Amino acid sequence: MTSVENGRTPLMAGNWKMNLNHLEAIAHVQKLAFALADKDYDEVDVAVLPPFTDLRSVQTLVDGDKLKIKYGAQDISAQDSGAYTGEISGPMLSKLKCTFVAVGHSERRQYHGETDEICNAKVKAAYRNGITPILCVGEGLDVRKAGNQVAHTLAQVDGGLKDVPAEQVESIVIAYEPVWAIGTGEVATPEDAQEVCGAIRGRLAELYSQELADKVRIQYGGSVKSGNIAAIMAQPDVDGALIGGAALDVDEFVKIVRFRDQ
Numbered sequence: 001m002t003s004v005e006n007g008r009t010p011l012m013a014g015n016w017k018m019n020l021n022h023l024e025a026i027a028h029v030q031k032l033a034f035a036l037a038d039k040d041y042d043e044v045d046v047a048v049l050p051p052f053t054d055l056r057s058v059q060t061l062v063d064g065d066k067l068k069i070k071y072g073a074q075d076i077s078a079q080d081s082g083a084y085t086g087e088i089s090g091p092m093l094s095k096l097k098c099t100f101v102a103v104g105h106s107e108r109r110q111y112h113g114e115t116d117e118i119c120n121a122k123v124k125a126a127y128r129n130g131i132t133p134i135l136c137v138g139e140g141l142d143v144r145k146a147g148n149q150v151a152h153t154l155a156q157v158d159g160g161l162k163d164v165p166a167e168q169v170e171s172i173v174i175a176y177e178p179v180w181a182i183g184t185g186e187v188a189t190p191e192d193a194q195e196v197c198g199a200i201r202g203r204l205a206e207l208y209s210q211e212l213a214d215k216v217r218i219q220y221g222g223s224v225k226s227g228n229i230a231a232i233m234a235q236p237d238v239d240g241a242l243i244g245g246a247a248l249d250v251d252e253f254v255k256i257v258r259f260r261d262q
C-alpha cells in the first residue's frame, strides 16, 4: 500500500537552510507557484522553509495571491518571549501564519548542541503557538555502520515527544534524515528509508495508538532528487520528503512534487 492509499497526503517540504535572501525568496516562490499552477497538485502538500528574514515576504506573497504553498520556519525558540538575544519565538512565527517549523534538524543538533530535551521543549513551544512541528531525527555514519540506526532514531523520537499529548502528536510530521545522506549525494536506499520510517510508525503506535500512528506523516530526507523520489515514495511508511539542495532549484523541486510522473 502506498502512502496515498493510506490516506496520508504526501508532504514535500523544501528546507532552504541558509540560502536565498528575501528578494530571491519572492522570485523563487512566484516561480514555484507558476510552475505548479498548470497542473493540479491537490494530492500533495507543498511547503517551503525559508530563513527567518524571508518569512514576512513569503507570507505577503502567499496571502496576497492566495497560494496553496505552505511555509514555515527552520527553528523556533523554546521560550515565548523575553531576554533571549537572537532567538525567534513561537508567537512571532504564528503571527506570520507559519504552518510548520522544523525542530531538531541535524544541523541544529550538530552545530548548536540541540539535545532531545531542547527539541522536546521546542515541539511543545510549536504546539503552544498553533504551529505544526516537523521533528527531524536520524543517525550519523558511525551509528549506521554499527547497525544501530533504528534504536538511535527511536530514542530521538521518544525524547522529542516526551509528555506531548496524543491530540497534538496526531498532527506532527516526523522527518527521518540520516545524517550521512544529507548534502552528500549519498542517498539511503528505499529499503533503508522504509526500515527506519516503519520503525518510527511502530514506535508511535506503542507510545500512543495504531490509529494515531496511521495518521502521522513521516518524511524521508537526505539527497532527495527527482531521480530517486519515486522509489522512496513507493515505500509504505514514507509520506513525503524534506528536501535541501534540490529544493533551491524550482524546476527540480517541482519534479519532486510531481513524483508520480517520474
Ligand SMILES: O=C(CO)COP(=O)(O)O
Binding pocket: 015, 105, 177, 181, 182, 183, 184, 185, 221, 222, 223, 224, 242, 243, 244, 245, 246
Ligand atoms: O537536510 C536536508 C533537508 O532538511 C537534506 O538536505 P539535502 O537534500 O541537501 O541532502
